[in-house]
Amino acid sequence: MSLVDVLNVTKEYANGEETIRPLDGVSLSIDEGDYLSLMGASGSGKSTLLNLIAGIDQATSGEINVAGTEITKLSRGKLADWRAAHIGYVFQTHNLIPVLTAYENVELPLLLLPMSAAERRKRVEIAMEAVDLTSRASHYPRQMSGGQEQRVGIARAIVANPTVVVADEPTGSLDDETTEQILQLLSRVNDELGMTLLMVTHDADAGKRAKRQIRLERGRLMENGNETTSTHLRTA
Amino acid sequence: MLGSKLLPWDYGVRNLFRRPSRSALTFGGLTIVVLLVLVVVGFIRGLEKSLAATGNPNVVLVYSLSSAADIENSSIPGSTASLLSASVDGVRRGHGVEYISPELYLGTRITTATVDEPGMGLVRGVTTNAPLVRDRVQIVEGFWPQAGEVLVGRLAHSKLGVQSDDLAVGSEISFDGKTWKVSGRFTAAGSAFESEVWAPLADLQTTLKRQDLSLVAVGMESPQQVADVDMFCRERVDLELKAVAESAYYAALQKHYKPVRMLGWVVVALVAGSGIFAGLNTMYGAVVGRVRELATLQAMGYRRRAILLTLVQEATLLACAAALIACVLGLLLVDGAAVRFTMGAFMLRVDSVGISVACTVAALLGVVGAIPPAAKAMRLPVVEAIKAI
Numbered sequence: 001m002s003l004v005d006v007l008n009v010t011k012e013y014a015n016g017e018e019t020i021r022p023l024d025g026v027s028l029s030i031d032e033g034d035y036l037s038l039m040g041a042s043g044s045g046k047s048t049l050l051n052l053i054a055g056i057d058q059a060t061s062g063e064i065n066v067a068g069t070e071i072t073k074l075s076r077g078k079l080a081d082w083r084a085a086h087i088g089y090v091f092q093t094h095n096l097i098p099v100l101t102a103y104e105n106v107e108l109p110l111l112l113l114p115m116s117a118a119e120r121r122k123r124v125e126i127a128m129e130a131v132d133l134t135s136r137a138s139h140y141p142r143q144m145s146g147g148q149e150q151r152v153g154i155a156r157a158i159v160a161n162p163t164v165v166v167a168d169e170p171t172g173s174l175d176d177e178t179t180e181q182i183l184q185l186l187s188r189v190n191d192e193l194g195m196t197l198l199m200v201t202h203d204a205d206a207g208k209r210a211k212r213q214i215r216l217e218r219g220r221l222m223e224n225g226n227e228t229t230s231t232h233l234r235t236a
Numbered sequence: 237m238l239g240s241k242l243l244p245w246d247y248g249v250r251n252l253f254r255r256p257s258r259s260a261l262t263f264g265g266l267t268i269v270v271l272l273v274l275v276v277v278g279f280i281r282g283l284e285k286s287l288a289a290t291g292n293p294n295v296v297l298v299y300s301l302s303s304a305a306d307i308e309n310s311s312i313p314g315s316t317a318s319l320l321s322a323s324v325d326g327v328r329r330g331h332g333v334e335y336i337s338p339e340l341y342l343g344t345r346i347t348t349a350t351v352d353e354p355g356m357g358l359v360r361g362v363t364t365n366a367p368l369v370r371d372r373v374q375i376v377e378g379f380w381p382q383a384g385e386v387l388v389g390r391l392a393h394s395k396l397g398v399q400s401d402d403l404a405v406g407s408e409i410s411f412d413g414k415t416w417k418v419s420g421r422f423t424a425a426g427s428a429f430e431s432e433v434w435a436p437l438a439d440l441q442t443t444l445k446r447q448d449l450s451l452v453a454v455g456m457e458s459p460q461q462v463a464d465v466d467m468f469c470r471e472r473v474d475l476e477l478k479a480v481a482e483s484a485y486y487a488a489l490q491k492h493y494k495p496v497r498m499l500g501w502v503v504v505a506l507v508a509g510s511g512i513f514a515g516l517n518t519m520y521g522a523v524v525g526r527v528r529e530l531a532t533l534q535a536m537g538y539r540r541r542a543i544l545l546t547l548v549q550e551a552t553l554l555a556c557a558a559a560l561i562a563c564v565l566g567l568l569l570v571d572g573a574a575v576r577f578t579m580g581a582f583m584l585r586v587d588s589v590g591i592s593v594a595c596t597v598a599a600l601l602g603v604v605g606a607i608p609p610a611a612k613a614m615r616l617p618v619v620e621a622i623k624a625i
Contacts, residue, residue: 047619080534080537093623097529099250112241
């Protein structure tokens with residue numbers, strides 16, 4: 001069994017009288033340790049799929065299993081607890097809490113987990129070191145550059161050692177040089193820490209940095225221009 | 237487990253300083269609301285205390301049957317005091333003196349030396365027996381009045397609408413065609429007597445060309461013996477007297493002022509209500525600017541309840557700080573401020589009840605003002621809110 005199993009998932013929402021269906025019977029499997037990039041045009045449903053796997057959106061139909069938990073059946077409260085333990089989310093716009101320091105931002109997900117203050121401190125220090133921002137621990141987001149903010153965002157996403165790290169356009173708001181740094185950092189997260197990574201991007205070059213590249217076109221998953229039939233990637 | 241899943245306390249506190257001008261405006265508004273509540277509750281409490289402190293259950297008031305409850309209109313024979321002394325048992329006695337105080341009570345225009353316009357004051361003609369019956373009366377400055385002199389209560393100036401210095405010991409006041417010298421000041425434990433001017437009974441009767449009395453106040457050994465005075469009044473139908481325990485008399489007056497007190501509580505509710513709307517408006521503004529941040533916390537795994545509690549914490553902290561400042565301002569500016577009313581004057585009271593009401597209102601402003609905007613922000617789907625600008 002894969003770490004993430006998306007089975008025949010459809011997502012619909014209403015836009016006035018029109019029904020939009022960004023995902024139409026999509027199936028996908030992600031193994032532990034995978035680094036998968038999800039690409040596609042704007043509105044192709046790539047962020048929708050990522051949000052469904054991250055448990056912050058609800059599928060209209062279908063089933064999503066992550067590390068043996070069928071998250072489509074969890075209540076809102078249970079889903080929040082599950083996210084705290086299993087998902088690390090890297091946002092396009094960093095989404096750091098402005099009134100908290102870099103250290104406190106990274107510590108925030110750990111406050112949801114049962115662990116001692118000493119263990120928390122140790123984990124935050126390791127995460128800050130992994131993104132090479134130990135010296136900026138006491139800085140507030142407004143005192144950091146965009147790249148540094150995103151590195152804090154990545155530290156926050158990995159600090160709880162989540163089952164899956166999801167990154168939604170993590171380089172979308174960064175310049176080329178910083179983009180390269182962030183992509184290298186994400187590769188290290190996958191290679192050195194062994195974390196499973198799912199990245200949504202519209203940037204083909206960024207997407208190629210992943211071990212596997214998937215495209216979403218008109219609600220369908222494609223690999224190499226064709227609807228895929230691989231064991232890891234299925235469409236209904 | 238709930239405790240470990242709440243957002244850090246610091247997060248809420250620091251958010252208050254995130255938009256200093258907005259927080260300062262809200263803080264100022266909340267302080268004014270709580271201060272207004274304190275003023276209104278202080279008014280109600282001051283009025284209640286003044287009337288309650290005036291009534292002594294051991295003292296019975298004997299006045300004219302035809303005057304209803306208005307002692308100013310009462311006229312009883314000057315001999316009533318000696319008749320009561322001779323006919324009623326159970327009158328309190330000390331050092332060979334019976335606690336019977338014949339009094340003449342009237343409202344009249346009083347002029348002070350510095351103010352041309354006379355003010356409506358309350359004058360009580362008394363003998364040296366009066367302080368025996370009104371045992372909370374204390375001369376705090378000067379001396380008991382002799383002929384041509386008056387003793388003034390500490391709130392008499394408020395009743396007259398003049399400055400306290402205008403009734404200083406040694407100053408002169410005029411009423412009913414005569415000039416009187418202030419010989420001293422007295423307090424009476426916050427009772428209505430404090431707004432009166434006391435003159436020697438005989439002197440006042442001469443000035444007014446009256447030989448009658450308004451009332452006789454009789455100090456009894458116990459409240460049960462008040463009935464003996466009542467019995468005397470019922471038996472001496474020819475005198476047309478009525479006996480009422482002083483506490484019952486002022487309790488009846490309290491009932492008379494009940495609509496005023498009720499109106500006061502309505503004002504408290506209205507002020508608090510307007511404060512809640514102001515708080516709601518501010519919190520809506522504050523929450524709208526943080527939609528993405530709140531969604532990020534949800535994406536991280538924080539439950540809506542925890543985020544809601546934090547928003548309530550922020551608003552309640554601000555409201556409680558405002559309540560603290562309002563209470564300090566209330567104690568400095570409101571407590572003890574004199575207010576005139578028909579029966580004299582009383583002081584606004586910022587007491588434990590007022591402070592409790594103010595703190596409760598502040599807490600309500602915080603909680604009720606924060607929940608609707610917070611709940612609205614929480615209802616927004618996380619996937620939408622997370623990309624909000």
